[in-house]
Amino acid sequence: MFSALKKLPFGKKALAAATCLSILAAPAMADDKVYRLKMAEGWPTNFPIFGDSPRNMAKMAEEMSGGRLKITIDSANKHKAPLAIFDMVKGGQYDMGHTASYYWKGKDPNTLFFTTMPFGMTAPEQYAWFYHGGGMELMQKVYKRHRMLSFPGGNTGIQMGGWFRKEINSLEDLQGLKMRIPGFAGEILAELGAKPTNIATGELYTSLERNTIDALEWVGPSLDLRMGFHKIAPYYYTGWHEPxxxxxxxxxxxSWKKLPKDLQEILRVAMRTASYDMYTQSTHASGENWATMKQEYPNIQVKRFPDEVIEAMRAANTKLLKEKAEANPMAKEIIESQAKYLKQVRAWTNIADKQYLDSIAGE
Amino acid sequence: MFSALKKLPFGKKALAAATCLSILAAPAMADDKVYRLKMAEGWPTNFPIFGDSPRNMAKMAEEMSGGRLKITIDSANKHKAPLAIFDMVKGGQYDMGHTASYYWKGKDPNTLFFTTMPFGMTAPEQYAWFYHGGGMELMQKVYKRHRMLSFPGGNTGIQMGGWFRKEINSLEDLQGLKMRIPGFAGEILAELGAKPTNIATGELYTSLERNTIDALEWVGPSLDLRMGFHKIAPYYYTGWHEPxxxxxxxxxxxSWKKLPKDLQEILRVAMRTASYDMYTQSTHASGENWATMKQEYPNIQVKRFPDEVIEAMRAANTKLLKEKAEANPMAKEIIESQAKYLKQVRAWTNIADKQYLDSIAGE
Known part of the structure; x- marks a missing residue:
């Protein structure tokens, strides 16, 4: 780093005139009423990391506002409608939701793009796109049509490609492979001949154990550990579909417009911090849980998909994105913005993070 | 990712009972006085990115507090004492400073460890160490002795290894090499036979052009572009010393204790957000400026130091850290905490980010 200390001619004498903390007259206060917001989260009660993010946010907002902004959170166990959060917030039954944008592609196909994309940006890259590359503006444009605002709400980091009972050595091994993998990634695998499926969470372990499915993806060590998949499916594939x-x-x-300006800013900053904080928490929990997994089950094998599989996934991804871009002008605008931004920022990531992790910091 | 939508049995009926934003009675307000804090930053007026972080922070704090917390910032051009920020904040001439911890190793050798370390953690890893791995507690312990608090203040991301006029092909090429590289990294290069030096910022370009120095490091494309080094030193080495x-x-x-609880929380959260935000801004600016550099000067060659050079740097780093750990128990505690945490979190980064950047996301 540059040494700022050498940047200027300086005297050793500090400005004695600099005044300290001082208490002056009262400012124009907004008001001192208590504003209460109700939030529906998409997760069950006590769900780790995902559920910590809105609680961290609500706690910061309440403390920063001196109790003037109180946000209560109903888990999915309470509202019993995780599939309806979009509608409940749009309709005003809830002021806020904590969920993921890509769950709502059935409501509006353009909500798909604001969570993560296969072969897309990493978390630092995507935050740069949101806050400096036009991403926030595009997201607000999509949600404005539904009379809602949308903000980043916490990042998992790169998700793993999933747990497989058998090794994948070629495209042939994907034919007919029954894999629990929802969403856009599932569409890509279907193009390659796999049979993507979805299964209730409580039945996942048993389904994998009894060969009802051959593979599944969940999140990464941060949340996979407690699911126990590593005990029955030894091949842990590295990520491609949710970076x-x-x-x-x-x-x-x-609900947003009813808040006074200072509480809007408190809410905005609390959400922004909680979002970054979840990325930090996920990084920590992944490291910690990965260490536990390896210690308890040394047979876990981390695998990378063969090049021919990755190339085929990429080709399918490109094809599906092209179809989506042709479907409507807004989708086209978002897809092009992401592609252009990714190209620019990845060139930097490749000479910075990639080079560092590859050689400089190698074991 | 797991599909939360499948996690619970759910009805389509939203809980109609969920109440909307409602305005209730006034809470116990702290007070409505205006608190003014004076901050000295270590950077000249209008210094990009570094100077944006404290201003972003002060703006958030003022808006969130409805004008009750006002922070004014004196640049180094005003206080003329960037080398004295530690003392000025300790002594109370200023309430706050925006600087870098490792500048103060002459005041307290253990301040060295809270900025970045050669071959150390990346930004997401280091935030995880600060907030979940004991880093914040260790930093506060060090600064407590000086009656100050210290918080992360913005990250540059991985810094580049510097601009070289000639290629480095072996350890031999480092012998007598005059390089502007301050601090701990300079000590490491001195062990390898180079001649680290420091030069006033305004004279850097000319010194490099006239071969007074053979190489220099600054930050990365985010701040290097405007310095113009790429026009006269075509070899841009990847980073190792400030990840x-x-x-x-x-x-x-x-000053901290005089603030009411709600303003303390506003200040804490504003600093935390500004710190993360600077990492995001640095990522964006690096991508953007790197694209400009390559376009304007296609002759720039990105280089990695040869393995034998990296190994020698590593060995020197290990030796110097060992000496520092032996010097005092607090240094030992910090160095061990960082080494242990790095080992755990890097195992995750290697199967996540490294694998993704290496193969999955390759061009």
Whole structure:
């Protein structure tokens, strides 16, 4: 780093005139009423990391506002409608939601793009796109149509490609492979001949154990450890399909507008911090849980998909994105913005993080 | 990612009972006085990115507090004492500083460890160490002795290894090499036979052009572009010595204690967000400026140091850290904490980010 200390001619004498903390007259206060917001989260009660993010946010907002902004959170066990969060916030039954944008592609196909994309940006890259590359503006444009605001709500980091009972050595091994993998990634694997499926969470372990499915993806060590998949499916494939899964805070536009300016800013900053904080927490939990997994089950084998499989996935991804871009002008605008930004920022990541991890910091 | 939508049995009926934003009685307000804090930053007026971080922070704090917390910032052009920020905040001439911890190793050798370390953690890893791995507690312990608090203040991301006029092909090429590289990294290069030196910022370009020095390091494309080094030194070496340079907010303990609880939380969260935000801004600016550099000067060659050079740097780093750990128990505690945490978190980064950047996301 540059040494700022050499940047200027300086005297050793500090400015004695600099005044300290001083208490002056009262400012124009907004108001001192208590504003209460109700939030529906998409996760069950006590769900780790995902559930910590909105609670961390609500705690910061309440403390920063001196108790003037109180946010209560209903888990999915309470509202019993995780599939309806979009509608409940849009309709005003809840002021806010904590969920993921890509769950709502059935409501609006363009919500798909604001969570993560296969072969897309990493978390630091995606935050740069959101906050400096036009991403936030595009996301607000999509949600404005539904009279809602949307903000980043916490990142998992790179998700793993999943747990496989058998090794994948070629494209042939994907034919007919029953894999629990939802969403856009599932569409890509279907193009390659696999049979993507979805299975209730409580039945996942048994389904894998009894060969009802051959493979599944979940998140990464941060949340996979407690699911126990590593005990029955030894091949852990590295990630390709969700390189920066960002959760989302949704807010009803009218609820937002009712807040005074200072509480809007408190809410905005609390959401932004909680989002970054979840990325930090995920990084920590992944490191910690990966160490536990390896210690308890030394037979876990980390694998990378063969090049021919990755190339075929990429080709399918390109084809599906092209179809989506042709479907509507807004999708085209978002896809092009992401592609252009990724190209620029990845050139930097490749000479910075990639080079560092490859050679400089190698074991 | 797991599909939360499948996690629970759910009805389509949202809980109609969920109440909307409602305005209730007034809470116990702290007070409505205006608190003014004076901050000295270590950078000249209008210094990009580094100077944006404290301003972003002060703006958030003022808006979130409805004008009750006002922070004014004196640049180094005004206080003329960037080398004295530590003392000025400790002594109370300023309530706060925006600087970097490792500048103060002459005041307290253990401040060295809270900025970045050669071959150390990347930014996401280091944030995880600060907030979940005991890093914050160790930093506060060091600064407590000086009656100050210290918080992360913004990250540059991985810094480049520097601009070289000639290629480095072996350890031999480092013998007598005059390089502007301050601090701990300079000590490492001195062990290898180079001649590290420091030069006033305004004279750097000319010194490099006239061969007064053979090489220099600055930051990375985010701040290097405007310095113009790429026009006269075509070899741009990848980073090893500052993988996650974190700036720092310093606060006088008494100034902190005078703030009411809600303003303390506003200040804490504003600093935390500004710190993360600078990492995001650095990522963006590096991508953007790297694209400009390559376009304007296609002759820039990105190089990695040869393995034998990296191994020698590593060995010197290990030797110097060992000496520092032996010097005092607090240094030993910090060095061991970082080494242990790095080992755990890097195992995750290697199967996540490294694998993704290496193969999955390759061009």
């Amino acid at each position: 920066a899964t960002e959760l989302q805070f949704l807010i009803n536009e009218r | 996650a340079t974190e700036l720092q907010f310093l606060i006088n303990e008494r």
